[in-house]
Amino acid sequence: MRKSEEGYTLLFVLVTLTVLSVLAVATIGISLQSTRLTEIRGTNIEVESATQNELNQAIAALQQIVATTAGTSPTSSSKELFNDPTNQIILKLATATPGVKVTLNEAASNVRVKAFDLTAQVEETKGDQPTVRKTYSQRVYLSAIPSFLYYILGSDNQVILNGAPRIQGNIFSREPLKVSASPNFIYNGATGSYTDKTARSYIDGQVKVFQPKDQPLLSCSDFLSCDTSVFDPTVQTNLVATKEALVPFDFDFALNDFLNIPSTTSLSALPGYLRAQPIKQAILTGPFLNELSTDKQLIRPAPMENNTVTITDDIVKESKEPLIIDGNLTISSLNPVNQPLEIKRPIIVLGNLLIRGNVSFATTMFSTGSSRLDDANIQGIASSSSQNTLILLSKGSLTINRVNKFSTPQTTQPDMNAFLYSDDPASNRIYSVGSTMNLHGGIFTKGRLEINAYRGTLDLPENSFPQDVLALQTLMTAKQSADAEKSRLRLTYDASVLQNPTAMLPLSRAVQLYVETPKRLP
Numbered sequence: 452m453r454k455s456e457e458g459y460t461l462l463f464v465l466v467t468l469t470v471l472s473v474l475a476v477a478t479i480g481i482s483l484q485s486t487r488l489t490e491i492r493g494t495n496i497e498v499e500s501a502t503q504n505e506l507n508q509a510i511a512a513l514q515q516i517v518a519t520t521a522g523t524s525p526t527s528s529s530k531e532l533f534n535d536p537t538n539q540i541i542l543k544l545a546t547a548t549p550g551v552k553v554t555l556n557e558a559a560s561n562v563r564v565k566a567f568d569l570t571a572q573v574e575e576t577k578g579d580q581p582t583v584r585k586t587y588s589q590r591v592y593l594s595a596i597p598s599f600l601y602y603i604l605g606s607d608n609q610v611i612l613n614g615a616p617r618i619q620g621n622i623f624s625r626e627p628l629k630v631s632a633s634p635n636f637i638y639n640g641a642t643g644s645y646t647d648k649t650a651r652s653y654i655d656g657q658v659k660v661f662q663p664k665d666q667p668l669l670s671c672s673d674f675l676s677c678d679t680s681v682f683d684p685t686v687q688t689n690l691v692a693t694k695e696a697l698v699p700f701d702f703d704f705a706l707n708d709f710l711n712i713p714s715t716t717s718l719s720a721l722p723g724y725l726r727a728q729p730i731k732q733a734i735l736t737g738p739f740l741n742e743l744s745t746d747k748q749l750i751r752p753a754p755m756e757n758n759t760v761t762i763t764d765d766i767v768k769e770s771k772e773p774l775i776i777d778g779n780l781t782i783s784s785l786n787p788v789n790q791p792l793e794i795k796r797p798i799i800v801l802g803n804l805l806i807r808g809n810v811s812f813a814t815t816m817f818s819t820g821s822s823r824l825d826d827a828n829i830q831g832i833a834s835s836s837s838q839n840t841l842i843l844l845s846k847g848s849l850t851i852n853r854v855n856k857f858s859t860p861q862t863t864q865p866d867m868n869a870f871l872y873s874d875d876p877a878s879n880r881i882y883s884v885g886s887t888m889n890l891h892g893g894i895f896t897k898g899r900l901e902i903n904a905y906r907g908t909l910d911l912p913e914n915s916f917p918q919d920v921l922a923l924q925t926l927m928t929a930k931q932s933a934d935a936e937k938s939r940l941r942l943t944y945d946a947s948v949l950q951n952p953t954a955m956l957p958l959s960r961a962v963q964l965y966v967e968t969p970k971r972l973p
Contacts, residue, residue: 453887455786457642458640461490462937464893469938473730474954476648478700481830482938485637486618487549489783491670496848497711498828499585501573501584501585502571502573502583502587502970503571503587504569505548505551505573505609506551506569506571506587506589506969508547508548508551509544509547509548509551509553509569510569510589510591510964510966511882512544512548513540513544513567513591513964514773514828515777515972516532516539516540516543516544517593517962517963517964518534518885519610519780519791520960520961520962521698521699521960521961521962524790525960526713526943528704528960529593529595529750529958529959529960529961529962530595530708530714530958530960532565532593532601533565533593533595533705535556535564536565536567537685539554539687540553540565540567540593541553541554541567541584543706544569546602546814546947548682550572550573551569551570551571552569552570552571552961553567553568553569553570553613553794554568554570555567555660556568556590556738559592561953562594562772562953562954563594563595563596563953563954563956563958564592564593564595565592565593565952566590566591566592566595567590567592567593568589568590569589569590570586570588570972571586571587572583572584572585572586572587572588572776578820578829580803581637582889583813584659585687585971586971586972586973587970587971587972588969588970589966589967589968589969589970590967591964591965591966591967592964592966593962593963593964593969594612594959594962594963594964594965595952595958595959595960595961595962595963596949596956596959597698597700597705597744597762597956597957598623598697598698598700598959598963599623599697599700599870599893599895600842600870600893600948601621601893601949602620602622602623602893602895602944603618603619603621603622603656603892603893603942603943603944604618604620604622604894604895604900604902604942605623605624605697605790605893605894605895605896605900606623606626606892606896606897606898606899606900607621607625607627607697607896607897607898608625608629608715608809608876608896608897608898608899608900609621609625609626609627609628609629609899609900610624610629610630610900610902611628611629611630611899611900611901612628612629612630612631612732612897612902612904613631613632613633613634613635613650613901613902613903613904614631614632614633614634614647614650614653614884614902614904614905614906615622615632615647615650615652615653615683615906615935615938616752616883616904616938616940616941616942617653617694617900617904617935617936617938617940617941617942618652618654618655618656618889618936618942618943619655619656619891619942619943619944620655620656620942620943620944621656621658621659621661621944622654622656622657622658623656623659623661623697623737623895624658624659624660624661625660625661626660626661626662627660627666627667627668627670627699628658628660628663628669628670628690628760629653629667629669629670629671629672630669630670630671630672630674630681630682630856631671631672632646632647632648632650632651632672632674633645633646633672633673633807634660634671634881634882634884634903634904634905635880635901635903636884636903636905637643637880637884637920638885638917638919638920638923639919639920639972641919641920641923643884643920643923644926645905645923645924645928646673646882646903647906647907647928648673648674649909649931649933650906650931650933651681651682651683651684651933652681652682652683653682653683653684653935654682654685654686654688655686655688655709655770656689656692656944657688657689657690657691658686658689658690658946659691659693659695660690660691660693660716660734661692661693661695661697662692663692664692664694668690668692669681669690669971670784677867680721680848682932683935687936688811689697689698697963698959698962698963699961700743700872700874700897700957700959701959701960702844702846703716703717703718704958704960705817705844705957705959705960706718706721706799706817706819706844707861708771708957708958709739709797709798709799709815709817709958710715710725711822712724712728712774714724714960716966717874718846719818720877721801721819721845722777722801725749725775725777725801726749727775728749728876730746730748730749731744731746731747731748731749732748732749733748733749733751733919734751734752734753734754734755735750735752735753735760736750737753737756737758738752738753738756738760738761739760739761739762739763739764740760740761740764740766742776742934743766745768745770745772745796745950746772747772747775748771748772748774749777750774750775750776751777751778751779752777752779754931755781758778758779759778759779759780759781759802760776760778760779760780760781761782762780762781762782762783762792762794763785763792764792765792765793765794765795765864766793766795766796768795768796768797769795769798769813770795770797771797771954771955772797772798773792773796773798773799774796774797774798774799775798775799775801776798776799776800776801776802777801777802777803777918778802779802779803779804779805779820780798780799780800780802780803780804780810781805781806781807782794782804782805782806782807782810782817783805783808784807784808784809784810784811786806786808787809787931787947788809788828790840791808791809791810791811791828792809792810792811792951793810793811793812793813793832793897794810794812794813794814795813795832796813797813797814797815797816797955798814798816798817799817799920800816800817800818800819800820801819802818802819802820802968803818803820803821803823803847804816804818804820804821804822804823804843804845805822805823805825806822806823806824806825806827806829807824807826808826808827809826809827809828809830810826810828810829810830811829811830811831811832812830812831812832812840812841812868812869813831813832813840813841814841814842814844814955815841815842815955815956815957816841816842816843816844817843817844817845817846818843818844818846819846819847819851820845820846820847821847821848821850821875822845822847822848822849822850822873822944823849823850823852824850824851824852824867824870825852826852826853826855826866826951827867828866828867829841829866829868829869830865830868831868838871838946840868840892840945840948841868841869841870841871841892841956842869842870842872842948842955842956843869843870843872844872844874844957845872845873845874845875846867846874847873847874847875848875848877849872849873849879849886849894849896850879851871851881853882853883853886853887853888855886855887856885856886856916857885857911857913857916858886858887858908858909858910859887859936860887860889860939860941861887861889861941862889862936862941864889865889865890865891865943866887866888866889866890867888867891867892868890868891868892868945869888869890869892870893870894870895870945870948871892871893871894871895872891872894872895872896873895873896873897873898874897875896875897875898876897876898877897877898878898878899878901879896879898879901880898880903880939881901881902881903882903883903883904883939883940884903884904884909884927884939885889885909885923886941887939887940888940889941889943890941890942890943890945891943891945892945892948893944893945894942902940904938904939904940905931905938905939906925906931906932906933906934906935906937906938906971907927907930907931907932907939908930908932908937909926909927909930909939910935941970948949
């Protein structure tokens with residue numbers, strides 16, 4: 452009996468030792484497997500980081516290439532990069548970052564935007580681990596579309612809002628945005644004075660200010676607090692500091708590109724250069740423009756017409772070749788608003804430009820002098836296949852003169868469909884106090900841009916116009932309103948201009964780089 456018990460005890464001990472041995476082996480196996488998985492996971496992280504680092508280095512190298520097109524002394528241009536992307540971009544990136552494959556994505560590119568796909572693959576094998584391979588792709592865009600086409604209002608200096616305009620779209624101001632409750636105005640030759648702190652600028656969008664975050668983004672008059680409370684509270688206005696400096700627009704470069712002539716041609720030498728070219732040329736015998744060819748054509752005014760050509764009839768033959776006016780140009784329409792004069796081809800004015808009356812455009816225009824819109828009702832041409840609005844670029848000042856004083860504002864239809872740009876460093880001012888304006892498009896100036904707008908009801912028959920500026924001030928106070936729908940200046944951004952044929956958009960010398968988020972490939 453005793454021997455039997457001793458046998459059972461020995462068996463129990465042996466079984467226990469066996470179980471413990473199995474558990475120990477299993478534990479060691481699990482530990483080894485866990486260590487191996489940890490090592491593999493670490494290798495995965497290292498390879499993934501290395502892959503994305505390759506892409507980051509390629510983008511940094513691309514930024515250095517792009518930087519040569521900007522600054523005060525650019526050594527390259529968008530035209531040079533875009534005309535030869537293989538040598539100017541792809542091969543340079545291949546030298547700087549040989550681990551990244553760079554391909555031009557033709558389907559996503561056009562004459563103003565080039566898309567490149569960057570692909571990086573890194574693999575590593577450690578010991579007896581399986582090979583870890585990661586592949587990432589990242590798309591980048593190089594754009595030569597001028598920055599001002601992305602804003603409803605902007606200045607390469609400072610935007611000033613006096614009074615209460617109604618604005619839908621984004622604003623850019625290099626200096627802090629200046630806001631006051633007092634629009635400037637002149638009536639019958641006398642300067643007026645008016646303040647309404649209850650009517651505040653309505654801005655449905657972002658205000659981007661090129662300032663560090665620790666610097667003021669706003670400059671205020673008339674208000675106790677200088678923050679977003681100075682804006683109309685019925686919409687959210689985002690005031691943001693941006694590190695993205697506006698890419699300066701090189702007017703001369705864009706004009707020469709549009710004419711397809713050497714970019715080094717100066718404005719002063721431009722008329723003589725064009726006269727010496729083998730293009731169709733004509734000298735008018737009277738003030739009005741005759742029947743035109745659709746080819747590139749240079750028109751010179753009649754000797755007795757004060758160096759001015761006048762257009763009073765439609766130019767409906769669509770053409771991408773510019774009509775060049777070697778002098779001043781007046782576009783004067785007596786047509787009714789429902790049958791406006793139509794302009795469907797690019798026009799280059801080597802002088803001053805005046806537009807008045809009801810005119811519809813589907814084109815881009817350059818003026819090397821000043822540009823004046825004198826009670827002009829400017830519309831797009833919906834039936835045009837080339838471009839559905841006006842892009843006007845003026846080397847000199849831009850004046851918008853509205854003579855529709857004390858009329859009812861247009862709220863359902865704009866009285867201007869246009870993107871307007873002035874390269875003049877002097878201040879540009881827009882007044883909508885007695886007059887009204889409803890613009891779809893955008894306004895951008897190199898110098899300060901001052902907006903003066905009244906909010907209230909000033910719809911009066913002519914026999915009830917105020918006698919003098921004091922009577923007008925009294926009427927403005929009596930008729931004032933805080934409702935944004937009562938604003939006499941309405942500005943709405945029109946993004947459809949970016950959907951127009953890109954060859955008709957002006958070319959920016961400087962290139963902007965846009966980067967998408969990297970994507971992992973199988």
